[in-house]
């Protein structure tokens with residue numbers, strides 16, 4: 354027979370259970386958004402935040418902090434306003 358403490362324990366688990374039931378649909382939606390972003394011709398990281406111009410790649414150096422793991426810091430510069438931006442690239 355269920356006691357009050359058992360019922361409370363079950364109710365405590367409800368938000369977690371509900372979140373777990375919704376997780377597959379949320380993961381599928383996120384995967385679709387990620388695929389769409391990856392397929393887009395312009396990477397938002399290489400578009401000038403000031404004027405929206407596609408920035409030009411200038412060069413790359415090993416990341417100051419994560420270069421030992423193969424991460425590179427790429428320098429991109431806007432041909433319109435000259436703004437430079439560092440974009441971190443993971444290996445592979």
Ligand SMILES: [Zn+2]
Pocket residue numbers: 401402403404405406431432433434435436
């Ligand atoms: Zn610009």
